[in-house]
Amino acid sequence: MNLILPTSRGVVFLFVTVGSVMVALVNVGLATALTASSLSGIVISSFLLALFSLYGIEIRRVPNQDGERGRRVFMPVTLINHTRRYRQSIVIRETCPFVEGGRNNFPAPPLAPAEELIVDRWMSAASRGYYKMKKITIIGGDPAGLFCRKRTFKLPGAVMIYPETVPLTWLPIRLRKKVMPATEGRLLGISGHGQEFFGVRGYRSYDEVRFIHWKASASKRRLMVKEFEANTVDEVNILLDAELSSIGIDPNDSNYEFLIKTAASITAYLAEMYCRLQFITHGPNGTVIRLRGDAAGVKTNIINSLAVLEPQKLPLIELLDGELEHIFANSIFYCLTMSEPDNLHQRFEALMERGIEIRWIYAPKEYFPMIIEPDVPRKIKKGKVKTSSSGAVSPYVATFETDVSGMLRNE
Numbered sequence: 001m002n003l004i005l006p007t008s009r010g011v012v013f014l015f016v017t018v019g020s021v022m023v024a025l026v027n028v029g030l031a032t033a034l035t036a037s038s039l040s041g042i043v044i045s046s047f048l049l050a051l052f053s054l055y056g057i058e059i060r061r062v063p064n065q066d067g068e069r070g071r072r073v074f075m076p077v078t079l080i081n082h083t084r085r086y087r088q089s090i091v092i093r094e095t096c097p098f099v100e101g102g103r104n105n106f107p108a109p110p111l112a113p114a115e116e117l118i119v120d121r122w123m124s125a126a127s128r129g130y131y132k133m134k135k136i137t138i139i140g141g142d143p144a145g146l147f148c149r150k151r152t153f154k155l156p157g158a159v160m161i162y163p164e165t166v167p168l169t170w171l172p173i174r175l176r177k178k179v180m181p182a183t184e185g186r187l188l189g190i191s192g193h194g195q196e197f198f199g200v201r202g203y204r205s206y207d208e209v210r211f212i213h214w215k216a217s218a219s220k221r222r223l224m225v226k227e228f229e230a231n232t233v234d235e236v237n238i239l240l241d242a243e244l245s246s247i248g249i250d251p252n253d254s255n256y257e258f259l260i261k262t263a264a265s266i267t268a269y270l271a272e273m274y275c276r277l278q279f280i281t282h283g284p285n286g287t288v289i290r291l292r293g294d295a296a297g298v299k300t301n302i303i304n305s306l307a308v309l310e311p312q313k314l315p316l317i318e319l320l321d322g323e324l325e326h327i328f329a330n331s332i333f334y335c336l337t338m339s340e341p342d343n344l345h346q347r348f349e350a351l352m353e354r355g356i357e358i359r360w361i362y363a364p365k366e367y368f369p370m371i372i373e374p375d376v377p378r379k380i381k382k383g384k385v386k387t388s389s390s391g392a393v394s395p396y397v398a399t400f401e402t403d404v405s406g407m408l409r410n411e
Contacts, residue, residue: 003149003150004047004050004051004147004148004149005147005148005149005150006146006147006148007141007145007146007147007148009144009145009146010046010145010146010147013039013042013043013146014043014146016039017036017039017040017042017043020032020035020036020039021036021039021040023036024036042144042146043146045142046142046143046144046146046147047142047146047147049141049142049143049147050140050141050142050146050147050148050149051149053087053088053090053140053141053142053149054090054138054140054149054151055083056081056082056083056087057079057080057081057082057087057090057111057138057140057151058079058080058082058153059077059078059079059080059092059136059138059153059155060077060078060080060155061077061078061133061136061155061156061157062076062077062078062118064076064157064159066159066160066161066162067098067125067159067160067161067162068125068161068162068163068164068165069125069126069127069128069161069162069163069164069257069261070125070126070164071124071125071164072122072123072124072125073098073122073123073124073125073159073161074120074121074122075094075096075104075121075122075123075159076118076119076120076121077092077118077119077121077136078116078117078118078119079092079108079111079115079116079117079118079119079138080115080116080117081111081112081113081114081115081116081117082114083113083114084113084114085113086110086111086112086113087110087111088110088140088143089107089108089109089110090107090108090138090139090140091105091106091107091108091138091139091140092105092106092107092108092119092121092136092137092138092139093105093106093136093137093138093139094133094135094136094137095133095134095135096123096131096133097127097129097131098123098125098126098127098128098129098131098159098161099123099124099125099126100124100126104121104123106119106121108138125161126252127161127251127252128161128162128163128164128257128260128306128307128308129160129161129307129308130158130159130160130161130307130308131158131159131160131161132156132157132158133155133156133157133158133159134154134155134156135152135153135154135155136152136153136155137150137151137152137153138150138151138153160304160307161307162264162303162304162306162307163257163260163261163263163264163303163306163307164257164261164264165261165264165265165268166261166265166404166405167265167268167405168265168266168268168269168405168408168409169202169405169409170201170202170204170409171266171269171270171408171409172409173236173270173273173275173332199226199227199272199273199274200213200216200224200225200226200227201224201225201227202222202223202224202225203217203222203223203224203225204225211225211226212224212225212226213225213226234275234276234331235275235276235277235278235328235330235331235332236266236270236275236276236277236278236295236328236331236332236333236334237277237278237279237280237327237328237331237332237333237334237356238263238266238267238277238278238279238280238334238336239280239281239319239320239323239327239333239334239335239336240259240260240263240279240280240281240282240309240336241259241281241282241316241319241336241337241338241339242256242281242282242309242310242311242312242314243282243311243312243313243314243315243316243338243339244311244312244313245313246316246337246338246339246364246365247311247338247365248365248368248369248370249365249370250368250369250370250371252371253368253371253400254365254368255338255363255364255365255367255368255398256311256338258363258368258398258400258402258404259336259337259338259361259363260306260309261404262336262361262404262407262408263279263302263306263334263336264302264303264306265404265405265408266334266408267279267295267299267302267303267306268299268303270295270299271295271296271299272296273295274295275294275295276292276293276294276295276328277292277293277294277295277298277299277302278290278291278292278326278327278328279291279292279298279302279305280319280323280326280327281305281309281319282311282312282314282319283312284310284312286312286313286314288319288322288323289305289309290323290326291305315341316337316338316339316341317341317342317343317344317347320335320344320347321347324347324350324351327351327354327356328356329354329355329356330354330355330356331355331356331357332356332357332359333351333356333357333358333359334359334361335348335358335359335360335361336361336363337360337361337362337363337395338362338363338364338365339364340362340395345392345393348360348392348393349392352392352393358393359396360393360394360395360396361395361396361398361407362395362396362397362398363397363398363399364397366380367380367397367398367399367400368380368399368400369400378400380399380400
């Protein structure tokens with residue numbers, strides 16, 4: 001599709017030109033004739049310059065990298081000038097559903113004769129998912145800015161935008177009820193000897209200097225200490241609520257997206273540990289997604305599932321009832337919900353009888369209000385949501401202001 005259209009400036013200039021021509025026809029004179037002919041000449045020359053502004057220019061898609069929500073995505077293209085003339089700058093336009101507004105306009109620099117230029121386009125990803133791109137449009141025009149010409153190229157491509165992941169410096173993955181005092185009077189799980197080596201973690205004020213892992217500290221550029229098996233559990237579960245009726249109305253900053261970010265952050269952290277991980281959530285058409293295995297091995301599948309996960313109509317309580325028997329015994333259970341169904345605490349008590357430690361993160365949609373304008377602060381009514389205090393497990397109630405790293409560190 002090749003279109004030549006007047007710009008806003010061009011529309012005004014065309015009206016002025018037509019008016020001057022009509023005046024010259026009615027009131028014949030040297031001044032009116034010169035004015036009409038000059039304006040007409042500018043319009044005609046601008047139209048011809050716009051007509052040939054994209055002649056001999058080709059655009060090709062360069063293989064792009066996948067991205068992460070909330071960060072910039074690299075989407076390069078190659079511009080080729082097949083002529084032996086210098087060409088003025090143009091605009092590259094592409095429909096990209098993952099960016100704010102759904103469309104990206106990127107200015108390209110002028111091209112030298114027979115130049116092949118790679119244009120490094122960076123886009124800010126506002127939403128996760130798997131996206132297919134079909135075409136790219138280049139836009140040129142005349143130096144006066146009266147007309148623009150569009151030329152569209154069919155260039156199929158695809159990009160995966162993964163969920164946002166918050167780097168975690170530390171995550172407590174030990175069962176609180178199994179902590180035992182050591183002979184020195186401090187808790188097991190603080191760096192120490194006499195246990196099987198597990199891995200490394202960030203230094204805390206009560207750690208002994210002799211257990212600092214100097215090689216890891218040099219690579220991370222911060223103090224890291226050796227962590228031992230008594231500080232960890234072998235199995236961790238994550239259950240993610242994706243019930244459609246519980247999701248807030250903001251598409252990019254809802255309670256649902258907050259919980260997806262939380263699940264992705266936990267998964268990324270555990271992938272560096274030696275433990276088993278199980279991820280459970282709603283699947284399409286009433287099915288259930290259940291991914292389990294070694295945390296490092298199953299991480300890719302979980303992150304890919306989170307990237308394309310869509311809300312479902314299956315109620316949270318039905319999901320939990322169907323998966324109670326699949327949750328690892330004597331493990332940690334991260335329950336990420338957007339609602340508090342009736343009898344939820346009864347299910348928690350049944351899990352606790354099997355030695356499961358429940359860490360409940362509750363993100364009600366009332367605490368994630370719609371963003372009306374970027375400059376207008378969001379406000380919530382804290383008394384609008386009530387949580388049950390009669391159960392054995394109290395939730396961590398999250399809001400749009402909650403820091404994921406701090407929330408998980410204190411769990």
